[in-house]
Amino acid sequence: MIKVGISSCLIGHKVRYDGGHKASDFCQNDLNEFVEYLPLCPEIGIGLPIPRPSIRLEGLENGTTRALITKTGEDITTKLRDFADVRKHQLNELSGYVLCAKSPSCGLERVRLYTPGEKDNRKAGVGIFAQRLKELEPALPMEEDGRLNDPHLRENFVLRLFVYSEWKALPRPLNKKDVLAFHTRHKLLLLAHNQPAYRALGKRLGELEQLNESFAQDYIVQVMNALAKPASKANHTNVLQHVQGYFKTNLSTVEREALAQLILEYRAGLEPLSAPLALFKHYLNLYPKDYLAGQSYFQPYPQSLRLRYGL
Numbered sequence: 001m002i003k004v005g006i007s008s009c010l011i012g013h014k015v016r017y018d019g020g021h022k023a024s025d026f027c028q029n030d031l032n033e034f035v036e037y038l039p040l041c042p043e044i045g046i047g048l049p050i051p052r053p054s055i056r057l058e059g060l061e062n063g064t065t066r067a068l069i070t071k072t073g074e075d076i077t078t079k080l081r082d083f084a085d086v087r088k089h090q091l092n093e094l095s096g097y098v099l100c101a102k103s104p105s106c107g108l109e110r111v112r113l114y115t116p117g118e119k120d121n122r123k124a125g126v127g128i129f130a131q132r133l134k135e136l137e138p139a140l141p142m143e144e145d146g147r148l149n150d151p152h153l154r155e156n157f158v159l160r161l162f163v164y165s166e167w168k169a170l171p172r173p174l175n176k177k178d179v180l181a182f183h184t185r186h187k188l189l190l191l192a193h194n195q196p197a198y199r200a201l202g203k204r205l206g207e208l209e210q211l212n213e214s215f216a217q218d219y220i221v222q223v224m225n226a227l228a229k230p231a232s233k234a235n236h237t238n239v240l241q242h243v244q245g246y247f248k249t250n251l252s253t254v255e256r257e258a259l260a261q262l263i264l265e266y267r268a269g270l271e272p273l274s275a276p277l278a279l280f281k282h283y284l285n286l287y288p289k290d291y292l293a294g295q296s297y298f299q300p301y302p303q304s305l306r307l308r309y310g311l
């Protein structure tokens, strides 16, 4: 089972400052079928009570951020960072993390960041726990609950989650053969998300003589960063047209034209991505091709999550 970290309040634990939760429908009723959650509440973990006083994130002149209990001024930054550090091994087993938005501990972006001693703030902070998590696990796919309501961002997070879980499942210590096979399997996905990264990573792997841990770590961070941007219609169209080339000797002129037309209709927003993909799967059954059959692009996550219908 794929292990996913999650802010406890998002799966209904009543751990928020006001004694409530912030249950995420998608996490509780859809994604839960495919993952095993590791629920963590950093604020409870460092010993704060329920209910508890508010916490304020402050941006300091040296560019760092601190978290204070607003009422007492107690600085809890180190405790929140340490909460992540002592769980380093558990966090390293995860393939993704869903964080609660806006929280001074868990928020991934746009958390209210105050100027010390003042009331003015801007939405520019990252929660202390989330920041430490990013430092410890730079390749780990992370997303906030609210952003998962957007079909493109939801699809993108789940896609990264499943790709990263495949990486985590590779036998350790990593060997060059497995890394090359991983890269080959995700080539079209990379092409759809980030063409420059697709080319650069292919070149680096092509020139690789011996695999070492630092190369592997750098490689997977680059792959996950490349996939973090949802694929555009133009890039999907490029991939679909590329795939079409594999069938040129199998299809009749009429079939080729119908396929080309369907791809253009997808590009124009008249058909969902799932339409040309379904036709390609059909042709793959009729005319098997090992390279394409192994591509995660056609089915990067379980179909029952219905993530591509809105794309």
Ligand code: SF4
Binding pocket: 007, 008, 009, 010, 015, 016, 017, 040, 041, 042, 043, 044, 100, 103, 105, 106
């Ligand atoms: S946002 Fe994070 S710290 Fe706040 S209640 Fe949820 S899990 Fe706990």
